[in-house]
Amino acid sequence: MGRLGLPEILVILAVVLLLFGGKKIPELMKGLGSGVKEFKNAAKDDQPADKKEEEVK
Structure with missing residues (x-):
């Protein structure tokens, strides 16, 4: 599985639309x-x- 390129993103957006x-x-x-x-x-x-007490100080 490679990275998502512009064509793949456009296809996904078209399907969602x-x-x-x-x-x-x-x-x-x-x-x-x-x-x-x-x-x-x-x-x-x-x-x-412990972290909450430090934020109050």
Whole structure:
């Protein structure tokens, strides 16, 4: 398996556009962005107790 080049990326984008349509893609990206944001917040809140104490000082 090699790296993804420009032709491969264009084919993937075309397939996604055909599957979901132009109106659905912004909604999918919004959902993906909020999911990543929630994951980052959960990861930040899940720090060990020692590290949290150092940040408070």
